[in-house]
Amino acid sequence: MGNIFDNLEQQKSIFKNKKPLDHRFLPDNLPHRKEQITQIAQYWIEALNNVTPSDVTIYGKTGTGKTAAVKFAKEQLEEASANKNVFVKVEYIRCTDYTTEYQVIAQLCQLLGRNVPQRGWTKGEVVNAFRDIFKTNAFGKKLILIVILDEIDILLEKDGDGILYTLTRTDNVSILSISNYVDFKKFIKPRVMSSLRDKEIVFPPYGADQLADILKERAALSFYDDVLDDDVIPLCSAMAAKEEGDARYALDLLRTAGEIADDEDSDKIYGKYVRQAKDRIEHNKVTDIILTLPTQQQRVLEAILKLTQDGEEITSGKLYDTYKEVSKGDSVTYRRIFDFINELEMLGIISTNTISRGRGKGRTNIITLQCGTDLLESTLYFA
Ligand SMILES: Nc1ncnc2c1ncn2[C@@H]1O[C@H](COP(=O)(O)OP(=O)(O)OP(=O)(O)O)[C@@H](O)[C@H]1O
Numbered sequence: 548m549g550n551i552f553d554n555l556e557q558q559k560s561i562f563k564n565k566k567p568l569d570h571r572f573l574p575d576n577l578p579h580r581k582e583q584i585t586q587i588a589q590y591w592i593e594a595l596n597n598v599t600p601s602d603v604t605i606y607g608k609t610g611t612g613k614t615a616a617v618k619f620a621k622e623q624l625e626e627a628s629a630n631k632n633v634f635v636k637v638e639y640i641r642c643t644d645y646t647t648e649y650q651v652i653a654q655l656c657q658l659l660g661r662n663v664p665q666r667g668w669t670k671g672e673v674v675n676a677f678r679d680i681f682k683t684n685a686f687g688k689k690l691i692l693i694v695i696l697d698e699i700d701i702l703l704e705k706d707g708d709g710i711l712y713t714l715t716r717t718d719n720v721s722i723l724s725i726s727n728y729v730d731f732k733k734f735i736k737p738r739v740m741s742s743l744r745d746k747e748i749v750f751p752p753y754g755a756d757q758l759a760d761i762l763k764e765r766a767a768l769s770f771y772d773d774v775l776d777d778d779v780i781p782l783c784s785a786m787a788a789k790e791e792g793d794a795r796y797a798l799d800l801l802r803t804a805g806e807i808a809d810d811e812d813s814d815k816i817y818g819k820y821v822r823q824a825k826d827r828i829e830h831n832k833v834t835d836i837i838l839t840l841p842t843q844q845q846r847v848l849e850a851i852l853k854l855t856q857d858g859e860e861i862t863s864g865k866l867y868d869t870y871k872e873v874s875k876g877d878s879v880t881y882r883r884i885f886d887f888i889n890e891l892e893m894l895g896i897i898s899t900n901t902i903s904r905g906r907g908k909g910r911t912n913i914i915t916l917q918c919g920t921d922l923l924e925s926t927l928y929f930a
């Protein structure tokens with residue numbers, strides 16, 4: 548018998564290359580972000596004159612191209628500085644991977660070729676090792692370092708603003724922070740704020756036409772010719788434009804629609820596959836979230852499900868009563884339920900809105916389920 552792989556036929560596919568539809572793919576061209584990339588470049592150009600650039604802060608909702616644009620600008624600056632007598636480095640840190648000041652500084656040391664353990668030293672020792680790096684010269688110049696702190700909200704929330712304090716107080720360091728929230732600076736104390744003299748750049752959500760331009764370029768790299776039915780890209784773009792102009796979601800829709808076409812052995816992607824892709828993506832997202840929730844939180848969801856199926860208007864009082872029934876005595880306090888409600892709302896599984904009961908009767912919070920009851924039921928009881 549030969550190798551079993553020899554006998555298996557390669558499945559035919561409408562994808563010529565799936566990579567360009569992956570989130571991590573960095574395209575050579577970023578339509579509709581020229582202005583923002585140029586702005587970054589205008590600040591960073593100082594580095595080519597051996598001047599430390601201003602700090603920059605970038606805001607924008609999810610999928611608006613922040614990470615892609617900054618990585619693009621990083622590559623451009625690296626290219627431009629390679630041909631000049633300057634000593635410039637741009638280092639990228641994703642704060643979901645390095646969540647404390649210690650870890651970030653240690654990682655920067657690693658990236659710059661200084662071996663520092665990921666734990667074990669005092670913070671002071673790591674900071675000293677980091678600052679020592681700036682004593683080295685190249686071309687008779689001192690190092691200028693641009694640090695990109697992507698998803699900085701997570702680091703600030705978890706570990707405070709110490710990282711910004713340390714970096715702003717190290718000569719020759721410029722910070723570029725990327726945040727999803729305009730109000731992330733509430734985590735920064737005034738004494739740190741005053742040394743962070745930053746320029747702000749906003750990334751607005753993409754409109755449907757802009758998303759279509761982005762998708763067209765990626766589709767051309769990913770699919771064989773003529774596999775896209777005419778309404779596929781407009782449909783993906785319109786659906787993603789509704790989801791706050793999220794390019795990542797648009798790409799997910801297109802890729803998943805392609806996968807469905809392959810599953811169906813179809814030679815083309817049709818609009819109906821895009822609609823199925825939407826359900827499949829929502830399904831995966833919701834099940835992933837629910838399955839990782841703590842038990843008590845799942846019980847709160849069970850209670851919300853029950854009330855929704857009974858057609859009840861869900862107030863927090865009613866929810867708490869039902870939750871106590873569901874959890875059969877093993878329950879958390881009424882106060883804790885409010886935290887759970889907030890978290891579930893942030894995850895997008897429920898929404899709440901306050902309604903007024905009329906004069907003198909005060910205001911009530913009404914909870915509404917944001918995912919299908921069938922999906923929730925099958926995940927809670929059969930997963
Ligand atoms: N203008 C664009 N041209 C081409 N691709 C883009 C563009 N904007 C975003 N993308 C693609 O969309 C996806 C999401 O973009 P990106 O990761 O940069 O978003 P983000 O703003 O960093 O989102 P988040 O806040 O969730 O981190 C990536 O795959 C990226 O390549």
Ligand SMILES: [Mg+2]
Nearest residue numbers: 613614615697
């Ligand atoms: Mg990002």
